[in-house]
Amino acid sequence: MTIDAKLWCSYSDPHFIFSTSDMVGDYAIITAWNPGSILLSKKDNHDKNQELELAFPPVNWAKVKVGDARFNWYEESYAVALSMKKSIELGRIFKQNAIYYVVNNQLFLISCHDNKQKKLGDIRERIQQINRR
Structure with missing residues (x-):
């Protein structure tokens, strides 16, 4: 399966609001929201993210919102200190593109x-301040 070019382009301009500033080193940003790009209710997305959270091994993680520049659209996600391989596996399990x-x-x-x-560049240029949202 390949990702539609328009969707890939929209994924290429993310902005982030982290719940903490403790994430250092290598980590994934992953969600279980809207699997396969099918829009679900906020409750269903919340439930799927709860399942994802339970799948994390005992590692450092934080909640993070991933959205457009103004956060008119966003998905609740996690920053998780996992290997790239494990992160992609979880993405597949939770039907993420x-x-x-x-x-x-x-x-x-x-x-x-x-x-x-x-490669999208330095993540620090895409992080919004916590107190903005």
């Missing part, structure tokens, strides 16, 4: 279905 992965503050968009990936 892609995940984000951070290595030394460099943000990557990574497909869960093929080897496609895209």
Whole structure:
């Protein structure tokens, strides 16, 4: 399965609001919202994210919102200190098209279905302040 070019393009301009500033090192940003890009209710998405949270091994994680620049649209997600391989596996299990992965503050968009990936630059340039939302 490949991701539609328009969808891939929209995934390529994310912005983030972290619940904490404790995430350092390499980590994934992953969600269980809207599997397969099928819009679900907020309750159903919340339930799916709860299942995802229970699938995390005992590692450092934080809640994060991933959205457009103004956060008119966003998905509740997690920043999780997992390997890239494990993160992609979880993305596949929870029927996600892609995940984000951070290595030394460099943000990557990574497909869960093929080897496609895209470097998006320094994540710190895409982080909004917590008190804004």
